[in-house]
Amino acid sequence: HLAAPLAEPPVRGKSYVEFNPDRVAMQDATAQMAILQFMLAGRDDTAVPTTVHCDHLIRAQFGVNTDLPIAVTENAEVYDFLLSTSNRYGMGFWKPGAGIIHQVVLENYAFPGGMMIGTDSHTPNAGGLGMVAIGVGGADAVDVMVGMPWELRWPGVIGVKLTGDFNGWTSAKDVILKVAGILTVKGGTGAIVEYFGPGARSISATGKGTICNMGAEIGATTSLFPFDDRMATYLRATERADVAELAEAVAAHLRPDPEVEANPERYYDRVIEIDLNTLEPRIVGPYTPDLDRPISAMADEIAQKGYPVELTAALVGSCTNSSYEDMSRAANVARQALAKGLTARTQFLINPGSEQIRATVERDGQLGVLEEMGATILANACGACIGQWRRTDVEKGEKNSIINSFNRNFAGRNDANPGTHSFIASPEIVTAFALAGRLDFNPLTDALVNERGEKVRLDPPTGDELPSNGFIRDTEGLAAPPASRSAVPVAVDPDSERIALLEPFAAWNGEDMHDLPVLMKAKGKCTTDHISPAGPWLKYRGHLDNISNNMFIGAISAFDHPAGKGRNVITGENDVAYSDIARDYKARGLRWVAIGDENYGEGSSREHAAMEPRHLGAAAIIVRSFARIHETNLKKQGV
Numbered sequence: 001h002l003a004a005p006l007a008e009p010p011v012r013g014k015s016y017v018e019f020n021p022d023r024v025a026m027q028d029a030t031a032q033m034a035i036l037q038f039m040l041a042g043r044d045d046t047a048v049p050t051t052v053h054c055d056h057l058i059r060a061q062f063g064v065n066t067d068l069p070i071a072v073t074e075n076a077e078v079y080d081f082l083l084s085t086s087n088r089y090g091m092g093f094w095k096p097g098a099g100i101i102h103q104v105v106l107e108n109y110a111f112p113g114g115m116m117i118g119t120d121s122h123t124p125n126a127g128g129l130g131m132v133a134i135g136v137g138g139a140d141a142v143d144v145m146v147g148m149p150w151e152l153r154w155p156g157v158i159g160v161k162l163t164g165d166f167n168g169w170t171s172a173k174d175v176i177l178k179v180a181g182i183l184t185v186k187g188g189t190g191a192i193v194e195y196f197g198p199g200a201r202s203i204s205a206t207g208k209g210t211i212c213n214m215g216a217e218i219g220a221t222t223s224l225f226p227f228d229d230r231m232a233t234y235l236r237a238t239e240r241a242d243v244a245e246l247a248e249a250v251a252a253h254l255r256p257d258p259e260v261e262a263n264p265e266r267y268y269d270r271v272i273e274i275d276l277n278t279l280e281p282r283i284v285g286p287y288t289p290d291l292d293r294p295i296s297a298m299a300d301e302i303a304q305k306g307y308p309v310e311l312t313a314a315l316v317g318s319c320t321n322s323s324y325e326d327m328s329r330a331a332n333v334a335r336q337a338l339a340k341g342l343t344a345r346t347q348f349l350i351n352p353g354s355e356q357i358r359a360t361v362e363r364d365g366q367l368g369v370l371e372e373m374g375a376t377i378l379a380n381a382c383g384a385c386i387g388q389w390r391r392t393d394v395e396k397g398e399k400n401s402i403i404n405s406f407n408r409n410f411a412g413r414n415d416a417n418p419g420t421h422s423f424i425a426s427p428e429i430v431t432a433f434a435l436a437g438r439l440d441f442n443p444l445t446d447a448l449v450n451e452r453g454e455k456v457r458l459d460p461p462t463g464d465e466l467p468s469n470g471f472i473r474d475t476e477g478l479a480a481p482p483a484s485r486s487a488v489p490v491a492v493d494p495d496s497e498r499i500a501l502l503e504p505f506a507a508w509n510g511e512d513m514h515d516l517p518v519l520m521k522a523k524g525k526c527t528t529d530h531i532s533p534a535g536p537w538l539k540y541r542g543h544l545d546n547i548s549n550n551m552f553i554g555a556i557s558a559f560d561h562p563a564g565k566g567r568n569v570i571t572g573e574n575d576v577a578y579s580d581i582a583r584d585y586k587a588r589g590l591r592w593v594a595i596g597d598e599n600y601g602e603g604s605s606r607e608h609a610a611m612e613p614r615h616l617g618a619a620a621i622i623v624r625s626f627a628r629i630h631e632t633n634l635k636k637q638g639v
Contacts (some may be wrong), residue, residue, distance in 0.1 A: 024141050027052075030056075038089070046089055050091040072096055085490055093474075100353050116133045139607060153490065164199050174281050176213075299442065314403050325466075348375045388538065394417060394419070401421040403423045405430050436448060500540040595617065
């Protein structure tokens with residue numbers, strides 16, 4: 001995948017190297033701005049295979065049968081734009097309801113030894129099939145879509161040696177939660193995390209995907225597993241036997257060399273060892289995905305820190321954990337519960353990962369069992385994981401606890417309520433907690449009282465890795481582009497509030513900038529959710545000026561202003577929205593700077609968090625350290 005032969009060996013963390021990835025994938029919220037930038041290039045088609053996936057704009061509220069039609073109606077303008085541009089430029093268009101981008105990519109496009117980029121930070125999910133898959137901003141994707149080489153700083157390599165095998169309640173999710181606790185949210189920055197050892201070979205392909213997916217939460221460039229029999233089995237189960245055979249023919253090149261496994265400290269920058277035999281189920285949170293502890297320590301910590309013990313919701317799904325195996329293990333817990341007289345004692349919500357998964361688990365009975373336990377089945381979409389959850393059971397600011405099998409749990413991330421304490425665990429642990437309705441429950445040791453007043457215990461769950469009767473393939477989800485595309489019109493209403501064509505930013509005049517006002521100094525964590533949150537703002541992702549009204553709306557001021565507000569140093573007015581101050585400075589012809597702390601811009605790949613400051617006049621963002629994707633996005637937009 002090198003764009004040109006290397007003149008000398010690259011230096012980890014130093015050298016910049018150009019690559020030619022095999023393909024690009026984009027989700028609907030980030031695809032809008034990426035495609036608008038691509039249109040400025042004047043090409044008739046994309047240079048590499050590219051797909052668009054409609055998964056982010058579907059709100060979770062009532063259930064799939066109501067939520068999906070509402071989304072199709074509410075977002076018709078955006079979907080029409082994405083479909084028309086897909087048809088015009090030769091991109092595959094996965095319709096609303098077809099599934100979450102990373103599950104669909106794993107089922108259809110990921111392959112061992114390949115390289116792809118995606119406009120979503122959890123693109124590394126494809127590492128579960130041995131693919132180098134990297135999350136990027138839209139401008140990076142456009143480089144590849146127009147046929148330019150894509151540049152990356154040569155990453156370091158962290159090795160995670162896995163031994164043993166899972167037992168009891170432990171699953172793949174617990175591996176990455178443990179790793180997040182070790183490395184923290186910035187410990188993987190600038191590195192590829194490579195899993196190896198006999199324990200790696202004991203994990204299913206979709207379990208590997210779960211682990212690689214959440215590598216985004218430690219800042220890793222990507223995460224990767226070596227090719228093995230579990231990957232080959234999954235490829236054959238998803239009707240790609242030819243790909244499996246090709247990989248098997250070159251398997252030695254898709255795995256670490258024997259001397260690497262024998263002496264990993266010689267080859268990796270850091271080695272972490274995890275024994276799966278002794279790994280205990282983990283719970284992380286609240287407010288950060290690296291606050292990790294074993295489940296046995298949870299009850300004491302709740303008492304010490306005063307977390308709300310009653311659970312207001314339990315949620316299973318997301319791109320991280322919505323495979324057939326995940327649903328099967330959660331359903332096994334539900335089946336046990338029903339047999340022992342138990343049902344959900346809190347709101348219980350399920351997001352299947354794709355239509356292929358949903359249809360198959362409906363046929364095989366898992367979905368029905370979960371519904372009988374009390375679950376509401378939501379659309380095959382991101383939903384609450386990315387803030388698309390319209391809650392009516394708690395007031396904004398009200399302290400409450402939820403548990404989910406998602407990937408991110410920043411303040412307000414799931415439901416726009418900073419009072420929500422969001423905890424993350426595996427799907428089977430989340431299902432058990434739904435039965436308890438309490439955060440201090442431990443299914444490994446504790447009993448529950450059923451409807452007859454009897455104390456009952458749950459057994460460790462089991463679940464099939466793949467369906468014995470095969471998957472029900474989704475034959476309707478993909479709209480392939482037409483053979484003749486030059487006359488296809490692109491649907492953009494000039495009066496739209498949701499989609500607006502772009503004009504290039506003005507070039508730098510070559511002169512130094514002096515006496516720039518400080519618009520904002522952030523205190524503590526400042527993620528892309530703080531800089532440009534999702535939720536209700538997702539509808540403006542294709543309209544740069546409108547979405548810029550949310551710039552820094554969640555940022556916490558170091559000068560004790562309310563969140564999202566600061567001081568206009570020209571007028572002297574206090575507690576003004578940062579976007580309004582920036583617009584005033586821009587109208588006066590002033591550029592400005594913003595100040596941040598460590599790992600600034602961690603989280604989503606959304607380039608809006610870089611484009612909005614550029615659009616409203618930012619000259620520079622000055623911080624102690626950046627998250628990789630956000631730093632690149634700022635540079636790409638000329639900040």
